[in-house]
Amino acid sequence: MIDHVGTLPKKYDAHIIEAETKKFWEEHNIYETVKKARSNARKFYFLDGPPFPSSDNPHIGTCWNKVLKDTVIRYKRSRGFNVRDQPGYDCHGLPIELAIEQKFGVKTKKEIEEVGLERFISACRDFAENNSKSMTNVFRELGVWMDWSKPYMTHDDEYIESDWWSLKHAWTNGLFEHGQRVVHWCPRCETVLSDYEVVLEYKILRDPSIYVKFPVQEKQNEFILIWTTTPWTLPSNVAVMVNPEFEYVRARSGDMIYVVAKERVKSLEEQTGTKFEVIESFPGTALEGVRYRSPLETVVPIQKTLKDAHRVVLSREYVTLEEGTGCVHSAPGHGEEDYEVGIHCNLPVLMLVDDQGRFLEGAGKYAGKPVKETNQQIIDDLRALGMLLHADEIEHRSPVCWRCRTPLLTRATDQWIIRVAQLKDRFIKEVDSTLWIPGWAGANQFKNWLQNLKDWVISRQRFWGTPLPVWMCGTCKTHTVIGSKNELIENSIDGEAEIASLHIPWVDLVKLRCKCGGEMKRIPDVMVGWYDSGAASYACLGHPKNKRDTQYWWPADFIVEGRDQISGWFFSLLKAGTVALDAIPYRTVLMHGFVLDDKGREMHKSHGNFVSSQEVVEKFGRVAFRYCVLQSTIWEDLKFSWDAVKQYSGDLDTFWNTFVFASTYMNLDEFSPTQWPPSKLGRSLRPEDRWLLSRTHRTISEVTKAMDDYKVHEAIRRIKSFLVDDLSHTYVRYIRRRTWVENQTRDKLSAYAVLYLALKSILIMLAQVTPFHTESIYQHMFRNAEPSSPETVHQLDWPVSNEKLIDDELESEMKVTQSLIATAALARGQKGLKQRQPVGKIIVATDSITARKAIKTYETLLAEQANTKSIRITKQSQAATFEDGANASRYAVAKFTEGTLYVDLRLTRDDLAEGLARDVVRRIQQMRKEMDLKVDSYVEAYLVTTQEGIKLLRSKRSYVAKEIRAKRLTLSTETPILGTGYYSKTWKIGEEKYEFGLRKISADN
Ligand SMILES: [Zn+2]
């Protein structure tokens, strides 16, 4: 057992390091170890929003989503939580059915049945399972530590049973029922679509735009004029809606009289080319109850049989003056608004269209024809009947099926519904009890979405889904809802002992006995996939079978998904969770953006701008992928660019180099952090050491806050600025000379002690974000440095910030000191004076108290870094004399925020000798690197230059020899004869040439 710091490979090779780390994790079951270590801790229930396994390669956005989740899970573990990390897949649904339809070369539901439902469903299951496996491999490659041994799959029988249980629960509570609803319908897929699916896809369609005359009963040549773009809904017309708040007129054109809204007359004249003469005006209320005859009653016989139809009804909400005539044709069977008004006014609901979008028998001469293709014939018939005033065409955005792009129809159908509309106020209140990040996602977007809450139509007329557990009696038409597989088996007529699968077609073999003695068969519908994923909060726990798990874990502490889930999963989770367990199923919601290309367009294979996570990993590594995407502000869209990945992977080199630097010297000195903690070095700590302690603890505190707030991007940016600005660019530079001292001085140990603490703290924080290279650094550098180190970096506890060590004053003084160091460099540069050339004096003219204090606090550091033998502080008012000197080129001068800095340019012979010595050392160090010497290897060296150069260097000979670790150093004006094995090189310093030769002394010398 070594108890000192180890060394790192010098070069950061992402691919080698990541492969080694992965192998180490797998061979030593590291994930299991880490998870087990926290199994008795406080619970943290992370609930995975299940991706849809419709392809074998997840979108890069899904990969971002997964590494974000992984980072939160790792963080919570490092904070000591027992994290539930089961991933999931949303396996049912139309896209998979369509993929299998293509595989079998079929298009309609009838053709699927011809293929055979067993074959079809098995193919769907295989497809979902195979894709899930491929996706899992991609996620694992990215270092996503979830329980991949048992993801929840929404098509598993156990999962389906949870769905069933919740529906039975809702049924018992009167929340699940059967009823008529006007829905969006895809005539190709022959199923209902959700409202939120309907907003996904639109197409510009060319449709008819016609003005139709509805003859007013018992009046000659008087008509209510309506406008429609869907002539195919006219056979289902039952009413006309007018607005009680508008003014209407009777207007004459030739022998005819038309009833229209007053404000529409003018635009009607323009649209139809008809002149109207207003003869009477009256409020809309006066039209209520006016009866008319259907213009198609002679060709659609069912129209004549309707009771209490064909009258004017009032609607404030759905009659506007933006288009049309102010009199709206109403077909409750084909419009949601029409339906609502129709039910309110006791109108019949007439629906004459079948599942495939063709007219039913009742539609008379149109029966059997696809409705949209019948438009022209209906127009022709209206014209022939004298019921058409004008026909035109219109282009408008129409919803199409998001899977097959067929234009959708609207029709009243029998569906199964969860009555959630009544829970609206409660849901809106629940949003306030949930932590939303960002806040506006909940307070605005989600609440706005909930304002339009309607009852949830969960039935779908498809095959690959959770079968609705509803059995109906063939005799008395009673329904019963089954809550589990056992219940089904117990009640089955044939006394089945087992059911092969709860899917169609196997589940449909089970028949039940009705109380009336009749036989009950399952209704054919399946459940919308959103119900499956919405049930995840309890279904993945196996509720209600594993009630204890629910009691322990539920509700979820944390969920995170993309912004499209406002109307998707966040919503369905809320509905299904509340209906089943009477409480909101999550406590914290984090919403992320989309991954777009660098121009802000969505990435698609068809757009040619698709980038997969694998491509990024192949080129730059897994760490680079994670580090890059996790920088992006979570709730904004991430615009992916290769340049950004390249730039970010540069940071990773800087990180690595910082650890390499520290580990190299600490290892050389066999530094033992347990023997030398900062607390033990008390008074030996320099101000810059205490500054680093302060920065370290402040960083821990800020990163912890960011992670507690789930602002991973803020955490990672903060970690980066600490590593790059505070460590790599500042502290590591400041301590270079201290680490080069050979003896174990307390001064050197102090630098090591604080640097070790800073690096270890930052390593643990970084490990949650980028787990691969941090593991490698840990194994090489840290694991053997302390006797009690755990097996993996991922078992280390998150660092704790010690607020007492955070020193505001020390930090603000350091800022001034850094600016003074930069100002001195700037002043030197302007006069062509090298940084390595020591000067006798620097004068700082300032009235700032902080600046004066800073110079006192960091005097040694400032003198070292500005390379001066002394620093003088003076008041601004005294600066005039130095200004004169500056004008006479005695001083190099530059300003900083709090004053002016003067560098004394008068150099003594000793200053010149020291400057030259440093120039020489720097070049020989360069040669040592070229020779690939270890930092502690000794050399023999010679140095050849002019007489004057040799003379100057002689006074600094021991300094040079020590710095370059030379056991022998020969200075001469001619190349000496010293034997072989020397590496030599000629350099130019100032105007003169210098030849240096180096030879390594072998270990036994
Ligand atoms: Zn479709």
Ligand SMILES: [Zn+2]
């Ligand atoms: Zn019955």
